[in-house]
Amino acid sequence: MPLAIGVDIGGTKVLAGVVDDEGVILARDRAPTPRADAAATEAVIARLVASLRETFPGAVGVGVGAAAWLGPDRSTVLFSPHLAWRNVRIREALAAVLPLPVCVENDANAAAWGEFRFGGGRGLDSICCLTIGTGLGGGLVLDGRLYRGAGGMAGEPGHMTLVPGGRLCACGKSGCWEMYASGRALARDAQQLATESPAAAAAMLARAGSIADLDGPVVTAAAADGDPAAQAICAAMGRWLGRGMANVAALVDPAVFLVGGGVSAAGEMLLAPAREELDAEMPGRLYRPAPLVRQATLGADAGLIGAADLARVEFS
Amino acid sequence: MPLAIGVDIGGTKVLAGVVDDEGVILARDRAPTPRADAAATEAVIARLVASLRETFPGAVGVGVGAAAWLGPDRSTVLFSPHLAWRNVRIREALAAVLPLPVCVENDANAAAWGEFRFGGGRGLDSICCLTIGTGLGGGLVLDGRLYRGAGGMAGEPGHMTLVPGGRLCACGKSGCWEMYASGRALARDAQQLATESPAAAAAMLARAGSIADLDGPVVTAAAADGDPAAQAICAAMGRWLGRGMANVAALVDPAVFLVGGGVSAAGEMLLAPAREELDAEMPGRLYRPAPLVRQATLGADAGLIGAADLARVEFS
Numbered sequence: 001m002p003l004a005i006g007v008d009i010g011g012t013k014v015l016a017g018v019v020d021d022e023g024v025i026l027a028r029d030r031a032p033t034p035r036a037d038a039a040a041t042e043a044v045i046a047r048l049v050a051s052l053r054e055t056f057p058g059a060v061g062v063g064v065g066a067a068a069w070l071g072p073d074r075s076t077v078l079f080s081p082h083l084a085w086r087n088v089r090i091r092e093a094l095a096a097v098l099p100l101p102v103c104v105e106n107d108a109n110a111a112a113w114g115e116f117r118f119g120g121g122r123g124l125d126s127i128c129c130l131t132i133g134t135g136l137g138g139g140l141v142l143d144g145r146l147y148r149g150a151g152g153m154a155g156e157p158g159h160m161t162l163v164p165g166g167r168l169c170a171c172g173k174s175g176c177w178e179m180y181a182s183g184r185a186l187a188r189d190a191q192q193l194a195t196e197s198p199a200a201a202a203a204m205l206a207r208a209g210s211i212a213d214l215d216g217p218v219v220t221a222a223a224a225d226g227d228p229a230a231q232a233i234c235a236a237m238g239r240w241l242g243r244g245m246a247n248v249a250a251l252v253d254p255a256v257f258l259v260g261g262g263v264s265a266a267g268e269m270l271l272a273p274a275r276e277e278l279d280a281e282m283p284g285r286l287y288r289p290a291p292l293v294r295q296a297t298l299g300a301d302a303g304l305i306g307a308a309d310l311a312r313v314e315f316s
Numbered sequence: 317m318p319l320a321i322g323v324d325i326g327g328t329k330v331l332a333g334v335v336d337d338e339g340v341i342l343a344r345d346r347a348p349t350p351r352a353d354a355a356a357t358e359a360v361i362a363r364l365v366a367s368l369r370e371t372f373p374g375a376v377g378v379g380v381g382a383a384a385w386l387g388p389d390r391s392t393v394l395f396s397p398h399l400a401w402r403n404v405r406i407r408e409a410l411a412a413v414l415p416l417p418v419c420v421e422n423d424a425n426a427a428a429w430g431e432f433r434f435g436g437g438r439g440l441d442s443i444c445c446l447t448i449g450t451g452l453g454g455g456l457v458l459d460g461r462l463y464r465g466a467g468g469m470a471g472e473p474g475h476m477t478l479v480p481g482g483r484l485c486a487c488g489k490s491g492c493w494e495m496y497a498s499g500r501a502l503a504r505d506a507q508q509l510a511t512e513s514p515a516a517a518a519a520m521l522a523r524a525g526s527i528a529d530l531d532g533p534v535v536t537a538a539a540a541d542g543d544p545a546a547q548a549i550c551a552a553m554g555r556w557l558g559r560g561m562a563n564v565a566a567l568v569d570p571a572v573f574l575v576g577g578g579v580s581a582a583g584e585m586l587l588a589p590a591r592e593e594l595d596a597e598m599p600g601r602l603y604r605p606a607p608l609v610r611q612a613t614l615g616a617d618a619g620l621i622g623a624a625d626l627a628r629v630e631f632s
Binding site (some may be wrong): 011069078079081089090124125126138140142143145147148149150151152153154155156157158159160161162163164172174176246247250251252253255256281283284286287289291 | 331353369385394397441442454455458459461464466467468470471472473474475477478479480487489492559562563564566567568569570572573578597599600602603604605607
């Protein structure tokens, strides 16, 4: 049974684990991400891998999922909004500090691969994973293969324009899908409501303490507790989610949309309106089944599990 | 040298040809499409194939590209806006009247495959073809494979929503990309200009004869002759084209957009503004090369050539 080590490097923490060929994590470890320092990040990865190998020396390789844009060769980080790497030959740098062969993948792609192999996409050929945290990320597995795009940059649905001339996005464009379907969008809507009508937002405000602390997790938690204002905000976001899904479906026609990330904790409060909107807005809806809309099943481990499996496939 | 016969069934005509393994058409024939009658359409195909086989008896199979939505098995027509087939087991029906093995493909997919193998996409791995005629069709070849989608319906970019709440589309939605980038869009803009300001539209009106006859080909021809009003209409459409391309690029990141169909005769008048808008609207444009934007090279033969090649690959 070939084992592999998966590493998921996010903006705040590095997760690492030993994963078997059924996607089960046999051991895990974690550390904070040294954000400002690329060499320190590589050292953290090396330390985590070394520690896991003490118990599982037989792992065949290391798969690293990173919140970064990689070139099509999967060896060079072109850009990362949250990590210290810039135009770094990351695969070489990691190979120099690791005792095992290493492959690198975009974290959302790794998560999509994990869901495809062992999660909500198991048994389906073509899936679109949408990861809703602070922003909206994504990954595509098409006809059973991880699809990376000609330049390595496929699967950035969050920056498809949903509303021309709409809300300004940090990416420099306006009206990006991410500005309407993300933790940041939930927070903005809740803060706006609290500013305009503190009474209507009282339950969320009580939970957050202040308008400035009213973030996505506060909204989803208040909605889960039955706060109608928070539920309305989640439902509105669900409809935006479904609108963007309809655009993806027109182009890529996946069997399923798997929704993961912190905001997906809202579950059906989010997914039911998304499904409705997708059904209404999908091209040719009278003549075809709509793609399914489901919650992703691997949670925060999807990236780690997927990265490990990519390494297992490549090196065993 | 294995030869195959390609057939391209459009709303008005059926094209057929014998194609070699370098995409060269060795013989060709054509007939009007019997629109109201599925059996008659099948008989026309059989007649064209029989006639071509008299000269080239060695063809290994027939590939049929049809303006229709096919199920994922490529055997059943689910719907076609222009042809007589409805829920027809088309592959079986054609197999019954043809003396050679037959495969069926959506016409835009077949055209994309033709461009990928022998046209503007040769040598590239992932391409997006956009066919601009009356409407806006498309096809995707991703990582060297024709991508059809989980339900067989991938590559309908014309019905991605570009402008929420925008112009009503025949599909029942509003704001579809096709309503802003198609021959129909050119005609509508030109007719509107001619209605509001006959003087500004004088050159186009003189060419068309009447406002009602002011169609896409009139606009592109007038633009090619230097009419500033027609050129402005083409440029505006080019910008809409580029906006939609940016959405496709965010998701699929193709190496190239190949623009074909009748409206693509406008060439750089259309493609230059599309390229500019794509460059401006593409996510992460500072950190990645933009996909290329080029005219497709096989013209009206792309579907026929691609369908033949799909048959050659499947049956030889």
